[in-house]
Amino acid sequence: MLKVTDLHAGYGAIKALKGVSLSVEAGEFVAILGPNGAGKSTLMKAVLGVLKFSTGSIRFKGEELASTTTVERIRRGLGVIPEGRQLFAEMSVRENLVLGAYAQLGVTIPSSIEEKMAEVFDLFPRLRERRQQAAGTLSGGEAQMLAIARALMASPTMLICDEPSVGLSPKFVRDLLAILQSLRGRGITIVLADQNAIASLRVADRGYILDTGKVVATGYSKALMEDPALRAAYLGIQGTL
Numbered sequence: 759m760l761k762v763t764d765l766h767a768g769y770g771a772i773k774a775l776k777g778v779s780l781s782v783e784a785g786e787f788v789a790i791l792g793p794n795g796a797g798k799s800t801l802m803k804a805v806l807g808v809l810k811f812s813t814g815s816i817r818f819k820g821e822e823l824a825s826t827t828t829v830e831r832i833r834r835g836l837g838v839i840p841e842g843r844q845l846f847a848e849m850s851v852r853e854n855l856v857l858g859a860y861a862q863l864g865v866t867i868p869s870s871i872e873e874k875m876a877e878v879f880d881l882f883p884r885l886r887e888r889r890q891q892a893a894g895t896l897s898g899g900e901a902q903m904l905a906i907a908r909a910l911m912a913s914p915t916m917l918i919c920d921e922p923s924v925g926l927s928p929k930f931v932r933d934l935l936a937i938l939q940s941l942r943g944r945g946i947t948i949v950l951a952d953q954n955a956i957a958s959l960r961v962a963d964r965g966y967i968l969d970t971g972k973v974v975a976t977g978y979s980k981a982l983m984e985d986p987a988l989r990a991a992y993l994g995i996q997g998t999l
């Protein structure tokens with residue numbers, strides 16, 4: 759469904775990705791892990807079209823994305839939970855959802871927005887209760903729910919999540935991962951970039967570990983978690999699980 763091949767990208771003289779290749783099949787839950795500065799966010803930005811890449815290829819559903827805009831990528835089914843959530847703080851929960859749908863779909867028939875919102879509120883009843891509340895006054899966990907709900911307004915087939923657990927308490931991280939797992943159960947492919955390596959691998963099918971712009975390890979989650987060298991170097995575990 760998503761195939762990244764020999765991707766190079768960066769910021770001027772800074773080479774943040776140096777030949778990254780990975781693939782994600784439809785229906786999978788794949789974790790992208792690695793220490794600070796490894797290139798996780800850069801990879802997510804390149805996939806979404808927020809950052810242009812210099813060489814390599816990104817194919818989604820068999821089509822090259824290189825010359826397509828972010829809006830076009832979203833129309834093709836890429837949903838995003840951006841780093842830092844990027845909510846409209848002054849606007850209500852409801853307005854954020856409506857704007858998310860408009861921003862992502864361009865012209866949308868209002869009745870379909872209402873239907874979609876009802877669906878999203880069924881998934882996140884807490885947001886229904888708080889639909890008139892300004893997004894900026896939500897708790898961290900609720901704000902993260904809203905960021906997910908906003909992405910779902912465009913009915914994505916793949917959800918790209920960039921460090922969604924930042925700033926959340928351990929309980930909310932568990933809730934968040936459970937929500938992502940349930941979305942996968944509904945047929946949405948999940949790509950999760952996060953520093954919370956072990957928690958991510960516990961819910962993901964497979965993982966890629968990046969370091970200084972390169973893939974240094976890949977495999978099924980269990981195999982990655984059981985590899986002593988990876989555990990010590992990247993997963994923050996000493997000894998056995």
Ligand SMILES: Nc1ncnc2c1ncn2[C@@H]1O[C@H](COP(=O)(O)OP(=O)(O)OP(=O)(O)O)[C@@H](O)[C@H]1O
Pocket residue numbers: 769772773774792793794795796797798799800801921953
């Ligand atoms: N806007 C920018 N301008 C210049 N360099 C940048 C910019 N954004 C990121 N970088 C650099 O690119 C490299 C990769 O950063 P990136 O944010 O992709 O890493 P990351 O794996 O997401 O790290 P973190 O977990 O800390 O967010 C780092 O060396 C970083 O300093």
